Amino acid sequence: MLRRHLPALLLAGCGSPQAAAPMRVEGATGLNTRAAAKGLAFGSAISARQLQQPDLVAALRADCGLLVAEYEQKWRIIEPERGRRSFVGPDFIARFARESGMALRGHTLLWHESEPGWAESLDARALADAADRHVIATATHFRGRIATWDVLNEAIHLADGRPDWLRRTRLLRLLGPDYIPRAFTLARAADPAARLAYNDYGCEHATLYGRRKRLGVLALLRALKQAGVPVQVLGVQGHLSAHLAFEAAEWRDFLGEVASLGLTIEITEFDVNDRALPAATGPRDEAVAELTRRFLQATLAEPAVRSVTCWGLSDRHSWIRRGVLADHRRRDNAEARPLPYDAQMQRKPMWHAIAAAFDAAPARPPF
Numbered sequence: 163m164l165r166r167h168l169p170a171l172l173l174a175g176c177g178s179p180q181a182a183a184p185m186r187v188e189g190a191t192g193l194n195t196r197a198a199a200k201g202l203a204f205g206s207a208i209s210a211r212q213l214q215q216p217d218l219v220a221a222l223r224a225d226c227g228l229l230v231a232e233y234e235q236k237w238r239i240i241e242p243e244r245g246r247r248s249f250v251g252p253d254f255i256a257r258f259a260r261e262s263g264m265a266l267r268g269h270t271l272l273w274h275e276s277e278p279g280w281a282e283s284l285d286a287r288a289l290a291d292a293a294d295r296h297v298i299a300t301a302t303h304f305r306g307r308i309a310t311w312d313v314l315n316e317a318i319h320l321a322d323g324r325p326d327w328l329r330r331t332r333l334l335r336l337l338g339p340d341y342i343p344r345a346f347t348l349a350r351a352a353d354p355a356a357r358l359a360y361n362d363y364g365c366e367h368a369t370l371y372g373r374r375k376r377l378g379v380l381a382l383l384r385a386l387k388q389a390g391v392p393v394q395v396l397g398v399q400g401h402l403s404a405h406l407a408f409e410a411a412e413w414r415d416f417l418g419e420v421a422s423l424g425l426t427i428e429i430t431e432f433d434v435n436d437r438a439l440p441a442a443t444g445p446r447d448e449a450v451a452e453l454t455r456r457f458l459q460a461t462l463a464e465p466a467v468r469s470v471t472c473w474g475l476s477d478r479h480s481w482i483r484r485g486v487l488a489d490h491r492r493r494d495n496a497e498a499r500p501l502p503y504d505a506q507m508q509r510k511p512m513w514h515a516i517a518a519a520f521d522a523a524p525a526r527p528p529f
């Protein structure tokens with residue numbers, strides 16, 4: 163259902179990133195500076211078009227040491243026609259990151275929601291070939307420029323009812339579970355330096371769904387590690403909902419289990435869905451900040467956690483405001499407020515909760 167929302171390449175009319183003297187974002191020490199003091203990194207998802215906004219670029223430079231492309235590095239954007247690849251969009255973002263001294267997360271080589279439309283008609287052999295070529299070409303193109311690749315995104319889906327909890331994607335149906343180790347092995351061969359991650363959502367809350375999703379993700383990670391698959395990182399998307407329960411103890415147990423497999427952990431798409439909270443922005447922002455504080459306090463207590471990336475810095479860019487998913491929409495039509503900055507680029511209580519979490523976090527070796 164996300165498919166129709168994946169936009170065409172967003173470079174139209176984009177010149178170079180705001181090369182003018184960056185606007186100063188006054189005030190407190192930036193988030194990544196606080197994170198780096200504890201061996202962590204902080205970053206944000208970004209699109210090429212957003213790099214044309216001076217106030218956002220100033221905040222990126224003030225707060226981020228890590229970027230990830232919200233769209234531009236996905237398969238259907240890179241290869242809209244079979245065999246015709248363009249890396250103009252993600253290279254634009256990669257250049258801004260490099261010139262700004264920021265690391266780059268790769269997102270994402272394989273995701274059922276970003277397969278190109280032309281791949282839907284391929285038979286098993288052609289699909290396997292197309293997926294292999296995509297992984298190899300993309301990981302090779304970005305070789306040496308990616309800190310961590312999300313090799314595979316959202317492959318666990320409880321509702322599909324499989325004993326291994328794998329999502330019944332076309333890749334699974336046509337190629338079987340082997341498509342997963344194959345993708346990691348090809349990515350490793352194409353880029354020996356990048357950390358390789360499995361990335362997923364829905365593990366975070368103390369709900370029946372969250373507890374079952376955690377079991378499914380752990381089962382996949384254990385199977386991959388036992389098979390010697392080169393996976394080093396679990397990407398925890400961190401799309402929280404302010405109305406769902408969060409229990410620090412069970413969350414820390416899960417993170418400890420992941421770490422015991424020899425994996426590090428990156429929070430990759432952090433935001434807080436406030437749709438069930440009252441419309442008044444003061445109390446709503448405070449509730450979002452409180453959940454942020456609780457989640458990050460528990461998360462950063464795990465030494466294997468290495469970074470926190472928000473899925474955007476400012477409410478005005480949040481996918482939640484675009485209502486991409488049904489449970490993103492507020493009944494009162496009030497604008498969602500899921501990110502550290504408001505639409506006018508003012509820091510919110512959530513920003514200060516993230517800052518305090520980094521300041522209080524135990525130190526660990528540099529990211």
Ligand code: XIL
Binds near residue numbers: 168232315481486
């Ligand atoms: C989302 C973008 O933010 C949306 O704007 C787009 O329409 C669909 O993709 N999990 C992921 C991200 O891993 O790639 C998704 O990004 C959000 C859910």
